Amino acid sequence: MNYISTRNKSLNLNFGNIFLRGLAPDGGLFLPKEIKKFSEDELKELSTLNYIDLGVEIISKFCLPVLEKNKIKKLLDKAYSDFNTQNVVEIKNIDNVSLLELYHGPTLAFKDIAMQVIGLMYEALDLNKKKINIVVATSGDTGSAAIAALKEKENINLFVLHPHEKISNIQRKIMTTCDSNNIFNIAVKGNFDDCQRMVKQMFNDEEFREKINMSGVNSINWARIICQIVYYFYAYFKFSKKVNFSVPTGNFGDIYAGYVAKKMGLPIDKLIVATNENDILCRVINSGEYRPSETKPSLSPSMDIQVASNFERLLFDISNRDDQKVIKSMDNLTKKGFFKLDNEELKKLRENFAAVRINDSETLRIIKDFFINYGFILDPHTATAVGASYKAKNKSKTIVLGTAHPFKFLETIKLAIGKNIEPPKQFLNLSKKVEKFEIIDNKLKDIRNYILEKAK
Numbered sequence: 001m002n003y004i005s006t007r008n009k010s011l012n013l014n015f016g017n018i019f020l021r022g023l024a025p026d027g028g029l030f031l032p033k034e035i036k037k038f039s040e041d042e043l044k045e046l047s048t049l050n051y052i053d054l055g056v057e058i059i060s061k062f063c064l065p066v067l068e069k070n071k072i073k074k075l076l077d078k079a080y081s082d083f084n085t086q087n088v089v090e091i092k093n094i095d096n097v098s099l100l101e102l103y104h105g106p107t108l109a110f111k112d113i114a115m116q117v118i119g120l121m122y123e124a125l126d127l128n129k130k131k132i133n134i135v136v137a138t139s140g141d142t143g144s145a146a147i148a149a150l151k152e153k154e155n156i157n158l159f160v161l162h163p164h165e166k167i168s169n170i171q172r173k174i175m176t177t178c179d180s181n182n183i184f185n186i187a188v189k190g191n192f193d194d195c196q197r198m199v200k201q202m203f204n205d206e207e208f209r210e211k212i213n214m215s216g217v218n219s220i221n222w223a224r225i226i227c228q229i230v231y232y233f234y235a236y237f238k239f240s241k242k243v244n245f246s247v248p249t250g251n252f253g254d255i256y257a258g259y260v261a262k263k264m265g266l267p268i269d270k271l272i273v274a275t276n277e278n279d280i281l282c283r284v285i286n287s288g289e290y291r292p293s294e295t296k297p298s299l300s301p302s303m304d305i306q307v308a309s310n311f312e313r314l315l316f317d318i319s320n321r322d323d324q325k326v327i328k329s330m331d332n333l334t335k336k337g338f339f340k341l342d343n344e345e346l347k348k349l350r351e352n353f354a355a356v357r358i359n360d361s362e363t364l365r366i367i368k369d370f371f372i373n374y375g376f377i378l379d380p381h382t383a384t385a386v387g388a389s390y391k392a393k394n395k396s397k398t399i400v401l402g403t404a405h406p407f408k409f410l411e412t413i414k415l416a417i418g419k420n421i422e423p424p425k426q427f428l429n430l431s432k433k434v435e436k437f438e439i440i441d442n443k444l445k446d447i448r449n450y451i452l453e454k455a456k
């Protein structure tokens with residue numbers, strides 16, 4: 001499988017190249033040249049596999065010939081060996097909600113599912129003969145998942161930028177109490193969009209990128225997406241009839257993986273984008289205008305995002321893979337602060353996606369009601385997707401993606417149900433551990449200098 005960029009269709013790179021680079025040299029996002037559909041017979045075959053074997057079949061489609069099937073099998077076996085459930089994910093039917101729990105990995109959020117694999121890919125691809133410096137922006141969960149996957153790795157440094165005081169206390173503590181000396185936590189005095197923008201600027205600075213041999217593990221890295229496609233297939237096969245998926249959405253990575261699954265032939269009806277009050281994706285689906293506004297802090301901080309990077313991949317697709325059009329839209333976004341979809345694009349968007357906004361008070365009520373009615377505690381992100389599935393009113397069965405364990409958002413849960421949650425066993429001593437992080441101004445120069453100094 002070879003790869004192009006959303007801003008340059010004539011690019012031709014293999015999986016190893018795009019994995020290390022993360023972002024395309026033209027500032028676009030990498031995409032495979034083509035996405036093949038599974039036939040009905042193939043789908044039938046896939047439906048009999050366990051999670052890891054299914055993962056091997058799907059992931060290898062995108063990595064061959066750079067990574068062979070047997071290598072991927074080894075990788076997945078190791079990546080998921082310390083998940084606390086047999087088949088990586090769990091599906092629970094609670095009243096009329098089917099919940100796909102994706103948070104059984106080491107840091108209790110769905111980010112582990114891709115990140116644990118990616119951490120091992122650096123070794124499998126034989127990339128780290130030279131020291132690699134990975135820079136990642138996090139809205140709270142990506143950072144801890146990356147740290148868990150990359151701590152103590154030889155020849156890798158990891159720099160994690162999180163927005164200062166805009167993530168939950170537990171999210172911060174999980175990241176900053178890691179005492180491996182290849183991990184550097186930076187609290188940026190800004191919001192997530194600032195962190196992500198600066199990471200992209202560093203990637204686009206050829207000299208800087210080369211100097212530190214920079215790599216990235218944000219969901220702009222295609223490898224994240226391919227690992228996330230697997231659970232859409234896995235969940236679908238448990239029901240084997242047309243389904244919707246309701247997905248708590250921030251950077252559009254997770255739900256975009258669902259869209260790719262659909263392109264690969266999975267009979268998905270609607271992908272329901274659940275957002276909090278940072279509802280840019282809702283607005284674009286309803287009005288056709290993509291216009292970021294101020295980011296508002298909410299009870300679901302991992303979704304407090306206005307610039308949803310992966311939307312560019314979808315834009316490329318719904319505009320009939322027109323790279324020039326994508327360049328123009330992205331240019332408008334930078335210069336005028338927005339771009340518009342034409343009718344054809346909007347039609348394709350609405351064929352595949354619906355969007356529902358759930359505000360903080362609704363989120364609290366959903367957590368409370370769900371607890372009272374079923375004795376089950378939802379995290380605030382998952383709660384938005386449960387709310388969206390109620391509101392979306394669609395005839396097909398809806399599977400809700402559970403993206404985090406409620407323990408990560410203790411304060412909010414306490415607010416909703418008036419109770420504390422017991423920490424899962426890996427986090428029993430979290431409050432006693434020493435935190436280590438650097439607070440840095442929201443300035444590219446300062447962040448760059450810090451990274452340059454530590455990257456030596």
Ligand SMILES: *Cc1c(COP(=O)(O)O)cnc(C)c1O
Pocket residue numbers: 109110111140141142219248249250251252253254255302303381382403404
């Ligand atoms: C990252 C995250 C999301 C949003 O996922 P995207 O791929 O950025 O859309 C939702 N919920 C939780 C708990 C997350 O950590």
